[in-house]
Amino acid sequence: MKKTIFGLLIASSFAFGHTALMSCFDNGDGSVTCEGGFSDGSSASGTVFKVEQNGKAVIEGKFDADSEFTFKKPSGDYSAVLDAGEGHKVYVGSKNIVE
Amino acid sequence: MTKKIILSSVVAFGLAASSAMAHFQMMYTPESALEKGGKITLKHVFTHPFADEHTMDMAGVEEFFVVSKEEKTDLMKDLKPITFKGSHNSGKAYESQYNARKMGDHLFVMTPKPYFEANEGAYIQQITKMVVNVSGLPTDWDAELGLKAEIVPLTKPYSIWAGGTFTGVVKSNGKPVPYAEIEVEYMNHDIDMAKNATSKEAKVTAPQDSFVTMGIKANKDGEFTFGIPKAGWWGFAALGVGTDTEYEGKELSQDAVIWIQAKDMK
Numbered sequence: 001m002k003k004t005i006f007g008l009l010i011a012s013s014f015a016f017g018h019t020a021l022m023s024c025f026d027n028g029d030g031s032v033t034c035e036g037g038f039s040d041g042s043s044a045s046g047t048v049f050k051v052e053q054n055g056k057a058v059i060e061g062k063f064d065a066d067s068e069f070t071f072k073k074p075s076g077d078y079s080a081v082l083d084a085g086e087g088h089k090v091y092v093g094s095k096n097i098v099e
Numbered sequence: 100m101t102k103k104i105i106l107s108s109v110v111a112f113g114l115a116a117s118s119a120m121a122h123f124q125m126m127y128t129p130e131s132a133l134e135k136g137g138k139i140t141l142k143h144v145f146t147h148p149f150a151d152e153h154t155m156d157m158a159g160v161e162e163f164f165v166v167s168k169e170e171k172t173d174l175m176k177d178l179k180p181i182t183f184k185g186s187h188n189s190g191k192a193y194e195s196q197y198n199a200r201k202m203g204d205h206l207f208v209m210t211p212k213p214y215f216e217a218n219e220g221a222y223i224q225q226i227t228k229m230v231v232n233v234s235g236l237p238t239d240w241d242a243e244l245g246l247k248a249e250i251v252p253l254t255k256p257y258s259i260w261a262g263g264t265f266t267g268v269v270k271s272n273g274k275p276v277p278y279a280e281i282e283v284e285y286m287n288h289d290i291d292m293a294k295n296a297t298s299k300e301a302k303v304t305a306p307q308d309s310f311v312t313m314g315i316k317a318n319k320d321g322e323f324t325f326g327i328p329k330a331g332w333w334g335f336a337a338l339g340v341g342t343d344t345e346y347e348g349k350e351l352s353q354d355a356v357i358w359i360q361a362k363d364m365k
Contacts, residue, residue, distance in 0.1 A: 023202035023234035025136055035202040037236040096135065 018042070022082040022090040026073070026099045033070045034092065036063045036082045043067040048083040057081075121282050121312035122155065122216070123148050123334045124225035124356050126209055127290055131257035131360040136200040136233045140292060143193040143209055144183045145225075148286040148334055149311045151297050154183055154190030159212035165197065166206040166239050174207075184296035186288065192295070203238035205231045208246065213346045221350035224343070225336060229358045232257045245273040248341030248355035253322070256359040261330040265359050268322050269337040275321030276340045283313040283325055286332035303329070330363040 022044075024034040036044025049069040051059035058078070059071050073094075080097070082090040125144045133139070143163075145155040163174045174195060183192035199205050207229045213222035226248045230240045232255070243251045253266040269279035288297040305311045317323040317337070327333060334356060341353020 019235070021202065021234050021236050023135055023236075025200050035236075037202060039235060039237070041237040098137065 020044070020047075020082055020084045020088045020090050022080065022092055024080050024092045024097045026097050027070070028099045030073055031070055032073050032080070032097055033068055034063075034080045034082070035068050036090075037067055044082060044084070050081040050083055052079045052081055053077070121147060121149075121284060121336070122214075122223055122225070123282075123284055123336060124209070124211055124227040125286075125334070126207060126227050126229040126358060127286075127332070128229070128231060129290075129292065131229070131231050132235075132362075133199060133231060133233045136202065137198070139197050139199050139231060141195045141197060141207065141229075142181075142183065142290065142292070142295070143178070143195070143211075145190065145192070145211065145214060146183075146185055146297075147284070148288070148332075149284045149305070151186045151288045151301070154185035154188055154192075155214060156191040157193065157211055158214045160193060160209065161212050162208070162210040163195070164208055166208070166242055166244070167201055168203055168238050169242075181295050184294070186297055186299045194295070199231050199233055202234045203232070203236045204240045205233070206239045206242055207231070208244065210246075213351055215349075221352060222346040223352050223354065224341070224346070225354045225356045226341065227356040227358070230256045243270070243273065246270075246355070247272055247343060248337065248353045249273075250335055250337055250355045250357040252357060252359075254359075256357060259327055259359055259361040260364045261327060261361045262364065263361065264324050264326050265333070265335070266322065266324040267335065267357060268320070269317045269340055269355060270321065271340045272342050276317065276337065277319045277321055279317040279321055279323075279337045279340050281315050281317060281323055282336045282338060283315060284311070284334050284336075285329065286334065302331070327359070327361040330361050332358055332360050334358050 019039040022036045044063045044067045047063050050057040078094045080092045127142045128139050145157045177195040178193045181192050181194045182189050210226045213224040240255050249270045250267045269276040287301045337355040339352045343353045
């Protein structure tokens, strides 16, 4: 039991030592691709990804094996969110997503 | 004894002459650490980046590619000939457009065709590396490509504060080159991307000739570290470390060049 707790602590401190990163681009076909990652070069594969409008998640999923998430552009302003837990969220606003 | 003295003065003279003629293959883009992905323009110019007293005519390009997320993409078709205007003359150069869309490192490698330097009766070929990063994700900056002449960085070339350092390893076909001779130059003239020209105004003045092209040496493992005193682009050229030593019956200096960009801490 103790061992499990210890392992968890190490796992979380490892992740928290790095900065979460995300970059998104418009594919020009009505879809947007976001790529996630961490400052040590590790992948964001499996990390939660959301698209938010007015603070509400309208799309939710996880980064794929290539550390990417592609979605259909919603109408209106939105934010792409990489959610690696409290204090480790990265927001990219739709105004900053270009082709 | 007399022989020794003569020999060392000849060597010294030879060194002085070659350092006065420091050529640098430039691969320039204004920003190497991009906040987000997008289209960038590169200028490929063969020049003397500190003094800017002579722009050479590039003889052509043998190979030009980019490595991103371990994937190599040929970029030869994107090269467009241009005339680049230095402070004193114009020379044949190239420009290319690239869509640095993906997050991570985009490691560019350009091998020009050997350039005949009439003053030395020899050819020069500088295999040149430059890294552009998108959004801070490190992916390929430290990749060792096993080039004939290569400087493998141990410091991210796009993430250096002015006052920091740059460390690299000089390699020849993947093997370290002990005590390699390296020339270091500061890009002392701004580049006007639209006009394909340098600004005539120099940023700094060298107190003496040894500060124009700085000669340093790698250690026994081929490693070197250089303190970066000022923000801007710095070029490193390891001379004659390549595996090819002859071109069209003449001597060839096959050099490894890498460019790094330092930023002010403000």
